[in-house]
Amino acid sequence: MSEQVQLVPNNSLITKTPEEGRQLAVKMARLIIKVTQPDAAVREKLRPVYAEDAAMLIAIGQTVATEFATIAAANNYWR
Amino acid sequence: MSEQVQLVPNNSLITKTPEEGRQLAVKMARLIIKVTQPDAAVREKLRPVYAEDAAMLIAIGQTVATEFATIAAANNYWR
Amino acid sequence: MSEQVQLVPNNSLITKTPEEGRQLAVKMARLIIKVTQPDAAVREKLRPVYAEDAAMLIAIGQTVATEFATIAAANNYWR
Amino acid sequence: MSEQVQLVPNNSLITKTPEEGRQLAVKMARLIIKVTQPDAAVREKLRPVYAEDAAMLIAIGQTVATEFATIAAANNYWR
């Protein structure tokens, strides 16, 4: 069932701008959490846990940075 | 015995689409957990532990992001 | 609502110098925290938590290093 | 004494297939643990600790993913 979550919006890493690439990185990171915890009620309950925890906010930043590195390379860094 | 787990489905990093590449990243991450903890009963017991823990969900996202970076490069980012 | 935070200042990874690239890395890391925790009052409360915690300061350094790797590649390392 | 552990099996990163590359990544990750903790009895004692701890299983996955990225690049991704 979890396989039915779309993991890459639009099925492409190519975006028009860095800003859109960054938004894609955020979405892709969130979709992995969704596929690992498919129950929306549990995810809702966990949201304030990480959003009010400094260490977890930093860890989310690390994950987004890693996703973004891939997306930026895919787009030749929008040079 | 753990050596008998297939670690790379289809023995290839090449996929048709980013979406399939992302699914492969998720599977490869899970297979490392399987080879490290071959006992299915223990893995079953651990699943709710990480699926309801915000910090662990974020850490899973970090691992998938790293696997995906390799798969995306292998596929020339599906440009 | 969180979608309205601009995630990449100037919508570009290109900077004139390494110093500006490094400042961009710091800003981009902070903006991910902002988009994940849009409430400025909560962020204000969390600031002393991480700024006085050695482990979190190190973790922030790790995130900035990852963002900077992408920005440096985008700029051909300002060679 | 720890210097006598062979850290890279066959002294090569080149493998025939992705599957073998993945197995090499797992072995190389384990050999670093061996060289850091050369006492086999201590390692035996630690095995159930990490194999039954969700957070550590995820962390092992992160390390293997990083090793695999290098091996995959060495093999031009077995394209």
Place this chain on the structure above:
Amino acid sequence: MSEQVQLVPNNSLITKTPEEGRQLAVKMARLIIKVTQPDAAVREKLRPVYAEDAAMLIAIGQTVATEFATIAAANNYWR
């Protein structure tokens, strides 16, 4: 005010040798801590905390390794 800390010494990633590149990686990692915690007295207080904590020393090593990867690429690995 924190913006006035110089984040990249000499505003360049180019160094004469790997040794100097490594020193630059250490400095750049420390400067991110400085910009995040500009109060020198607090940083002084935190120093013994991480310098006597095995986990934090390892984490610092991880951050320096990431910074060094960028600097080494910038210098074509001093080949």
Place this chain on the structure above:
Amino acid sequence: MSEQVQLVPNNSLITKTPEEGRQLAVKMARLIIKVTQPDAAVREKLRPVYAEDAAMLIAIGQTVATEFATIAAANNYWR
């Protein structure tokens, strides 16, 4: 004073073999710990702490993997 620790043995990332490259990665990781905690007595005291802690052994593996990625790239993966 900590500046006097040599951070890159032989001041080069180039090695004859993957095995030597791996040993260099281990040494470079340890030298960062040495430069951060220059007191040999404290380092001696910390050694059993991380060598008997599963989570820290894994974290050391992560750092070595990151150092090795750079060294392997510097050597064109010893292809």
